[in-house]
Amino acid sequence: MRTYTHALWSLALVWAVAGSAGAADEIKIGLLYPTSGIYAAPAKQGIQGATLAFEEAGGQVAGRKIVTIVEDDEAKPEVALAKAKKLAESDRVNVLMGIIWSPNAMALRGYLSERKLPLVISEAAPRPITQELGTPYIFRTGFASGQLDYPFGQYACSKLGYKKIVVIAFDSIFGRELGDFIDAGCKQAGGAVVEKIYAPVETADFAPYFARIQQANPDAVWALWAGAAALRFLKQYDDFGMKQKYPLIGHGALTDEAVINAAGSVAQGVVSYYNWSPAIDTPENKRFVEAYRKRWGSEPGVYSAGGYRAASAILAAAKAVGGDVANTPKFLEALKAVRLDIPSPIRFDAHQQAVHSLYIRRVQPGPGGKLVNAVIGEVRGIEQYWPKGKPAK
Amino acid sequence: MQLVAFQVVNGLVYGMLLFLLAAGLSLIFGLMRVLNLAHGSFYMLGAFIGLALVQATGNYWLAFFVAPLLVALLGAVFEILFLRPLYRREHGGHLDQMLLTVGFIFVFVDVVRSIWGGDVLGIPTPEALSGAVSIFGVFLPKYRLFIIVLGLALAATLWFFIEYSRLGAMLRAGVDDADMAEGLGINVSRMFTLTFALGVGLAALAGVSSGPMLGVHTGMDLEILIVTLIVVVVGGMGSLKGALIASILIGEADTFGKAYFPEATMFLTYLIMVGVLLFRPTGLFGIRQDA
The missing domain is CATH 3.40.50.2300 (Response regulator)
Structure with a gap:
């Protein structure tokens, strides 16, 4: 045994x-x-x-x-x-x-x-x-965070030619940080963010904030909203005829493929940026x-x-x-x-x-009529952004 | 000046949407003493069923009328199957009812998610109401003006119905004293079912009509529920007039708060609630509660 x-x-x-x-x-x-x-x-x-x-x-x-x-x-x-x-x-x-x-x-x-x-x-x-x-x-x-936003701020205030920008983002550390990065990038290119609006992440109705945008009368509005809020924002921005007056630019989340497919024509023409787009050619x-x-x-x-x-x-x-x-x-x-x-x-x-690489994209109908984030510009070699300056090393 | 007018109109739009929800919630509570915490879920169901109907038929107006009816029917079944057995419990089963309706918040959101998924969806604005009009230099989307008209028309209809119709008189009798009403030969049980169906039908109408404006998604149920509860508390449980005035008050406060004191918007809303509760504990037009 x-x-x-x-x-x-x-x-x-x-x-x-x-x-x-x-x-x-x-x-x-x-x-x-x-x-x-x-x-x-x-x-x-x-x-x-x-x-x-x-x-x-x-x-x-x-x-x-x-x-x-x-x-x-x-x-x-x-x-x-x-x-x-x-x-x-x-x-x-x-x-x-x-x-x-x-x-x-x-x-x-x-x-x-x-x-x-x-x-x-x-x-x-x-x-x-x-x-x-x-x-x-x-x-x-x-x-x-900031890696894509700072260079986009520069891009918006140089290549896109905007001098006065209003930032509207959801109120969080992330939203405020990105607003600051856009501001810093735009300033570097000779423009300025003239007003920063931070609204609750669950905001259902953006109409009250549109009054403040109208007051500031900017060259463009930069927005950061995601998911349901992005859909509402795009819809309402178009409903109030804001899009014709103040071109809409924003973070990639604003024109995520799921969002623009649900939003339809109201998303058309919005310029956004990200490190990728399915439409990169x-x-x-x-x-x-x-x-x-x-x-x-x-x-x-x-x-x-x-x-x-x-x-x-x-x-x-x-x-x-x-x-x-x-x-x-x-x-x-x-x-x-x-x-x-x-x-x-x-x-x-x-x-x-x-x-x-930073891809600047515009929402427009792709082949087959479906809306896509078509790439209209690319900036290569985008390193991470050091708000307090890169350490000497 | 134009900006102020713009905000007044925006506040009114939001207020009207809140009114549709608060009126139903308030009536249900007033008559049945049921705090229907799943009210936001019926709002969400209205939006999703409306969306499905628009997708199937391409006709917004069909969805606008049929979705609330379907949800009202569902509400009637819900009341008979789930709420009715609880009325006979101790203290009218208030806590049990509340827990039940909280439970259904989760049930409904999971059902909706399993059918429609977690994606963000939208109902297209009907052709006739898309675009905007300029009134005295204030640029306003036609659809939003429609919401104001809809809200005011419904407020008038409801008021007329409750004040002057036989059914309305029975409803008021039930709100004042359910036992006495029953003693007078009113079928209170049927009144309960009808009121519940009417209340959630109104919520569904709010859902389907907010779709083209605010989008359709899981999560819209809880977003609206909190504000609706505040409106009902401010206006007074069971009072239609209270629901209307409080909806407009909260709608305007929220809109002006966002525009002029964005950091303190929620605070402003709660401040109104606290103020009303301190000086008029039953709400602006509340009926004195014995319970």
């Missing part, structure tokens, strides 16, 4: 060792996205984008199988931290990606540095995480859009592109180290050197923040 038990134990041991050896051959990637709640739709897009990238790689890098584990961070920092710990300690992932909700990125920072676990942020935009609070373990393929982007459509039967959104980009960065770095992602220092070095062209070009700066 005793021998039998011994044999059984030995067998278990052999199996366990073999099992862990098998695991070491895999590339385990944890996807942290808010798959429930108000960000469920963007999260789904992000995961679909990432999945497409992994599938295009044949589900493997250098003969090592890619295993993905999705966890719901519920857009709550404490949940994100718990789920990151679970992915790191129980699933033993090699790298994390995702994060849409900004506070979650901040919440993970300490733990990831301690655990030495790399994270590639696909969306969350808190600026400090690639600036004064940077760590070797966090990369961002999305943009940092390059072979690389067309390939991405086609592949995404074919795989998921739906149109890719900005979060689809974000998920695809973050996953592609991980894949490229994994390939560079011959699949040995478990060697974290080597993997991090490889990540720094990653350059991507699909769906739009990025590379990393010295602070692990992606350098993007």
Whole structure:
């Protein structure tokens, strides 16, 4: 009996060792996205984008199988931290990606540095995480807050020729920060933001604010609204005949594909900016859009592109180290050197923040009559914006 | 001056929308003592059913009339199936009713989300009312003027109905003293169902008519519910006149607040509520409550 038990134990041991050896051959990637709640739709897009990238790689890098584990961070920092710990300690992932909700990125920072676990942020935009609070373990393929807004402020007040701008955004740290970045960019180009209106994020009726815009009588109005509020804003802005008097420009969220499709003609002519548009007319982007459509039967959104980009960065770095992602220092070095062209070009700066192209888009009917964000201008090599000046290094 | 006129009209538009909701909520509470916290959900259902009808038929006016009727019917079924069994409970089952209607907020939003998804949707403005008119140099969308006319017309109709019709007299009797009304041979149970259907039908009408202006989305239910509750508290539970005046008051306060003290808009609204509650605890035109 005793021998039998011994044999059984030995067998278990052999199996366990073999099992862990098998695991070491895999590339385990944890996807942290808010798959429930108000960000469920963007999260789904992000995961679909990432999945497409992994599938295009044949589900493997250098003969090592890619295993993905999705966890719901519920857009709550404490949940994100718990789920990151679970992915790191129980699933033993090699790298994390995702994060849409900004506070979650901040919440993970300490733990990831301690655990030495790399994270590639696909969306969350808190600026400090690639600036004064940077760590070797966090990369961002999305943009940092201000990165696109400051140069767009410049663009609006130079190329678009506006000298007086009114900012109208939802009242939050994010909204106010972006308003300031637009102001700073515009000032640099010789214009000025003459009035800043910050309204509650759940504003249903914008009519009262239109009176203030009329009083300020600007050359253009810059707006930041998302989702339902963006739809209402566009509709009401047009209803009141504001669009003819004060051209509307704004953040990419204002003319998100879902919003302009619901809004219809009232969105036509609005100029916005983002680091991507499905309508970018390059072979690389067309390939991405086609592949995404074919795989998921739906149109890719900005979060689809974000998920695809973050996953592609991980894949490229994994390939560079011959699949040995478990060697974290080597993997991090490889990540720094990653350059991507699909769906739009990025590379990393010295602070692990992606350098993007800024796309200026105008809402107009695309082929087939459906409204699209047609690209009317592109500024390449947009680095993250340092409000207090870039540190000398 | 033109800007002030512009704001007055805007405040009136918002006020009329609030009136449609507050009138129903107030009547339901006045008669049935049921605080229908799912009122915003019926507003949302009106908007979504209206949207579905517009998409299916391409005719806004059909949706405008049919969606509220469908929602009223749903309200009647809702009252009979879910609220009626609770009236006989201790203290009239007030807490149970409130919890039930809170529960249905979640049920309705999930049903809507499972059918229409979480995307932002919009009802196109009907052809005849799109565009804007300029009155004394003030630029106003035709659709918004229509909302004002609609609200005032409905206020007049409701007032006439409640003051002069037989059904209205029965309703008033029920509001004043349900037991006595029953003793006089009024079928109070049927009055409850009718009032509930009428109330949520009005909410649905507000939903379908706000669609071309404010859009249609899950979440519109809670956005409107809070303000509606404030309006009902300010106007007085069970008073139609109170609902109308408080709606206009809150609508104007909100609009002027946003334009001139944007940081303190919500504060202004609550200030009015607190002021009214301090000096007239039953609201501006409230009926003295015994409960």
